[in-house]
Amino acid sequence: MEPVISIKNLVNRFGSQIVHDGLCLDIRRDEILGLVGGSGSGKSVLMRSILGLQKPTSGSITVLGQQIEYHKPGPSRCWGVLFQGGALLSGLTVQQNVELPIALYSDMPLETRHELASLKLLMTGLSLSVADKYPSELSGGMRKRVSLARALALEPKILFLDEPTAGLDPIAATEFDELIRYLHDNLDLTIMMITHDVDSLFGICDRIAVLVDGGVVVGTQDEVLDSDHPWIKSYFGVPRAQRARRAMRRPANEQ
Amino acid sequence: MSNTFLSFENEPGRLIVNVMGQWVFDEVLALEHATATVNPESGQSVTFQCAGLEEIDIAGAWVLYDRTEQLAVDGIKSEFTGFKAAHFKFLQNIIDAAAIRDYEEPPEHPVRPQRVRKAVENLGSNSSVVIEDLGEIARSVLEGMRSPSLYMVGETIKQVYQTGVQAIPVVMVITFLIGIVTVHQAASQLEKFGATVLVVDLVSISITREMGVLLAAIMVAGRSGSAFAAALGVMKLNEEVDAMRVLGLNPNQMLVIPRILGLVIALPILTIFADIAGIAGGALIAIGSMGISGLQFLERVAYSTDLTNFYIGLIKAPVFALLIAAVGTLRGMQVKSSAEELGLKTTMAVVQSIFMIIVADALFATLFTRMGI
Numbered sequence: 001m002e003p004v005i006s007i008k009n010l011v012n013r014f015g016s017q018i019v020h021d022g023l024c025l026d027i028r029r030d031e032i033l034g035l036v037g038g039s040g041s042g043k044s045v046l047m048r049s050i051l052g053l054q055k056p057t058s059g060s061i062t063v064l065g066q067q068i069e070y071h072k073p074g075p076s077r078c079w080g081v082l083f084q085g086g087a088l089l090s091g092l093t094v095q096q097n098v099e100l101p102i103a104l105y106s107d108m109p110l111e112t113r114h115e116l117a118s119l120k121l122l123m124t125g126l127s128l129s130v131a132d133k134y135p136s137e138l139s140g141g142m143r144k145r146v147s148l149a150r151a152l153a154l155e156p157k158i159l160f161l162d163e164p165t166a167g168l169d170p171i172a173a174t175e176f177d178e179l180i181r182y183l184h185d186n187l188d189l190t191i192m193m194i195t196h197d198v199d200s201l202f203g204i205c206d207r208i209a210v211l212v213d214g215g216v217v218v219g220t221q222d223e224v225l226d227s228d229h230p231w232i233k234s235y236f237g238v239p240r241a242q243r244a245r246r247a248m249r250r251p252a253n254e255q
Numbered sequence: 256m257s258n259t260f261l262s263f264e265n266e267p268g269r270l271i272v273n274v275m276g277q278w279v280f281d282e283v284l285a286l287e288h289a290t291a292t293v294n295p296e297s298g299q300s301v302t303f304q305c306a307g308l309e310e311i312d313i314a315g316a317w318v319l320y321d322r323t324e325q326l327a328v329d330g331i332k333s334e335f336t337g338f339k340a341a342h343f344k345f346l347q348n349i350i351d352a353a354a355i356r357d358y359e360e361p362p363e364h365p366v367r368p369q370r371v372r373k374a375v376e377n378l379g380s381n382s383s384v385v386i387e388d389l390g391e392i393a394r395s396v397l398e399g400m401r402s403p404s405l406y407m408v409g410e411t412i413k414q415v416y417q418t419g420v421q422a423i424p425v426v427m428v429i430t431f432l433i434g435i436v437t438v439h440q441a442a443s444q445l446e447k448f449g450a451t452v453l454v455v456d457l458v459s460i461s462i463t464r465e466m467g468v469l470l471a472a473i474m475v476a477g478r479s480g481s482a483f484a485a486a487l488g489v490m491k492l493n494e495e496v497d498a499m500r501v502l503g504l505n506p507n508q509m510l511v512i513p514r515i516l517g518l519v520i521a522l523p524i525l526t527i528f529a530d531i532a533g534i535a536g537g538a539l540i541a542i543g544s545m546g547i548s549g550l551q552f553l554e555r556v557a558y559s560t561d562l563t564n565f566y567i568g569l570i571k572a573p574v575f576a577l578l579i580a581a582v583g584t585l586r587g588m589q590v591k592s593s594a595e596e597l598g599l600k601t602t603m604a605v606v607q608s609i610f611m612i613i614v615a616d617a618l619f620a621t622l623f624t625r626m627g628i
Binding site for chain 2: 090091105107108109112116120123134135137154155
C-alpha cells in the first residue's frame with residue numbers, strides 16, 4: 001500500500017550541527033506512529049519539515065502524493081496538527097477557533113458550521129459550556145482538547161500530535177490517550193505523534209520510530225525493543241519504560 | 256425525483272432512499288439541499304439504502320443524521336441498511352443533539368445601556384488599577400533609591416543607550432527637516448514686511464522652546480513607549496514577571512525603574528541634539544537661499560535666543576520622558592492573557608503617551624506665559 005507520508009534522504013543541518021543525515025521514513029495508512037528521540041535529535045524539526053514550516057537542507061517529503069515545499073500551502077485540507085501548547089488563537093473563543101478552518105474552507109451556512117464545530121468539541125470530550133470561553137480561561141488539558149477539535153475540524157486524514165500528553169496529569173493523560181485511540185479507530189486517521197510518555201508509546205502506538213544518529217530506527221514495539229542500538233537500549237531500559245511495558249503486556253497475555 | 260446524492264423509490268408504507276456518492280465535508284451545502292428533499296408522505300417510514308455510498312465522513316454523516324432527527328420530530332421513523340462506515344454509530348455515541356441545537360444567533364448589536372454602563376464601570380476599575388500601579392511603581396522607586404543594586408544601574412545604562420543614543424540619528428534628521436520647513440514657511444510671510452532676517456529668531460526660538468523637545472518626545476514615544484509595552488507584555492505572557500516575583504525580585508525595580516530612569520536621562524540628551532539639528536536645518540535654508548550671512552545668522556540667534564529658551568525646552572524633557580516611560584511600562588504590565596491584548600496595550604501606550612505629552616506641553620506653555628518667561 002502506498003505510504004501516506006514518505007520521507008526520502010532528508011538532511012537537516014544547522015551550521016555544523018547535523019540533525020538529520022539522510023533520513024528515510026514511510027508512514028503507513030491508518031497507523032499510529034510514535035516518534036521518540038533524545039533532546040536535539042530532531043523530532044520537532046522532522047515534524048516541522050513535514051508540515052512545510054522548516055526548509056530542509058536537502059531531501060524530499062511527499063504527503064498523500066503531494067510534494068511538500070517550504071512555506072507553500074501543503075495539503076492543509078487533509079492534515080490536522082496539535083501543537084504542543086495548543087496554539088489556539090487567543091483573540092477568538094473556543095467555538096470560533098474550531099469554526100475558523102471550517103469557515104475558511106467551505107461555504108456552508110452559519111448554523112451548519114456552528115453545529116459541525118460543536119460536534120467536534122463534543123467528539124474531543126468537551127462540554128459545550130466551554131464554547132464561549134477564551135483559550136486563556138481554560139486549563140492546559142482543555143486547551144489541548146480544543147486544539148484537537150480544531151485539528152479535526154476539516155475531517156483530516158492525517159493527524160500530527162506534538163507531545164499530546166505533556167503537562168497533563170496521569171488521569172488526564174490516560175484519558176487523552178484513550179481519546180486518540182478512539183478517534184483513530186472511528187475516523188480512518190493516520191496519526192504521527194511525538195511523545196515521551198512511555199505509557200502512550202506502548203499503549204496506543206502501532207509502530208515506534210526512534211531518531212538516533214541522524215537516522216531513524218522504526219518498527220513495531222517488539223522490533224524496536226530488540227534493537228542493539230545503545231541509546232534505544234538505555235531509553236527503553238530505564239525502570240519507568242520497563243514498568244509501562246510490563247503494564248501493557250499483562251492485559252495482552254491474559255486475553 | 257433524484258439527484259447526485261439521493262434517489263427515491265416509493266413503496267406503500269415506506270420511502271426508500273438510495274444514498275450515493277461522496278458524502279464529505281466539501282459537499283455539505285449540496286448535501287443539505289439534497290436531504291431537504293427527503294419528504295415522505297404521511298404514514299410512510301424512511302429507509303436509507305447506503306450500499307451505493309462511496310465515501311462518508313463525520314460532516315456528511317452529520318447532515319444525514321440531522322435530517323433523520325428532524326424527521327423524528329415529525330413522528331417519522333427512519334432506518335439504515337448497508338451502512339459500512341462506523342461513523343453513524345460513532346455520532347450517536349457522542350451526540351447530545353439537543354445541546355448542539357441550543358444555538359442562538361448572537362444579537363448583532365449589544366444593547367446600548369449595557370454598553371454605556373460597561374464603559375463607565377471599566378473607566379472606574381481602570382483608573383483605580385492605574386492609581387494602584389502608579390503607587391506601587393512610586394514605592395519601588397523609593398525603595399530602589401534607598402538600596403540601588405548594580406543590576407539596576409547596568410540596566411539603566413542599557414536603556415539610555417537603546418532609547419537615547421540609538422535614537423539620535425532619526426531625531427536629528429526629523430528636527431533638521433522641521434527646521435527647514437519652519438524657515439520656508441516663515442520666510443514667505445516675513446518677506447512681505449521686509450523682515451526676512453527675523454526667520455532666524457523664529458526658528459531658533461520655536462525649535463529650542465517647543466519643537467525640539469516635542470518632536471524628540473513624540474519620536475521616543477513611538478519608538479520606545481511601544482517597545483516598553485511590548486517587551487514587558489511578552490514577559491508577562493511568558494510568566495517571566497511571575498518568575499521574578501517568585502525569586503524574590505521586584506519586577507518593578509528590575510524592569511520598570513531602569514526604563515523610566517533611562518528615558519529620563521536619555522530624552523534631555525536627545526533634546527539637545529534635536530535643538531542643534533533644528534537650528535542647523537534653519538541655517539541651511541536661511542544662509543543658502545535667503546541671503547542671510549552665516550555671521551548674521553549666529554548674531555541673530557545669540558541676540559534673540561537666550562539660555563532661558565533653551566532651558567524651558569530642556570526642563571520639559573524629563574517630564575515628557577516620565578510620561579512616556581510610565582505609560583509604556585504600565586500598559587505592558589497590564590497585559591494578562593492574550594497576544595491580542597498585547598497589541599491593544601501597545602497601541603494604547605503610544606497613543607496615550609503622545610496625548611499626554613501634548614497636554615503637558617500645553618500646560619507648560621500656559622504656565623511659562625503666566626510666569627512671563
